[in-house]
Amino acid sequence: GLRIPQPFSLEELEGGLQYAINRNVEEEKNGQEPVVELLLREHRVHPKYGPGVFTVKRFHLDRRMPRWIRALVRVPVLLEEEGWNLYPLMVSKITIPMFPHFRLHIHSLYREGQGEGNAHGL
Numbered sequence: 063g064l065r066i067p068q069p070f071s072l073e074e075l076e077g078g079l080q081y082a083i084n085r086n087v088e089e090e091k092n093g094q095e096p097v098v099e100l101l102l103r104e105h106r107v108h109p110k111y112g113p114g115v116f117t118v119k120r121f122h123l124d125r126r127m128p129r130w131i132r133a134l135v136r137v138p139v140l141l142e143e144e145g146w147n148l149y150p151l152m153v154s155k156i157t158i159p160m161f162p163h164f165r166l167h168i169h170s171l172y173r174e175g176q177g178e179g180n181a182h183g184l
Contacts (some may be wrong), residue, residue: 072150075172097121097126099118099119099120099121100117100119101118101120102118104116108146111146111153114146114147116144116145118143118144119143120140120142122138122140123139124138124139124140124141141157142156142157146176150172151171152172153167154168154170156168156170
């Protein structure tokens with residue numbers, strides 16, 4: 063496991079996450095194509111970690127690429143994420159539809175402090 067201390071508190075992190083969500087909603091209202099498409103959001107019980115919020119998102123990376131790069135690529139550049147918000151634990155599985163065998167699993171644990179101790183109990 064890798065531990066990366068962040069220069070902000072959990073309260074500041076929560077505010078930053080909320081800002082990112084609000085920004086995406088605002089872009090959508092202003093007629094811009096959103097980069098993040100929320101396909102599913104519902105309360106569920108994770109089989110190992112208990113109750114939380116399960117989301118399925120699609121990230122349209124090509125929507126922020128310069129037009130000339132999009133013309134070269136000619137296919138949507140997508141990432142898909144199945145995520146569990148079990149705050150302070152986040153569990154994500156990221157896939158790339160263009161590469162069906164690619165899977166990235168990320169477990170993030172948010173804790174106060176500057177990196178002392180073993181956050182994941184490894």
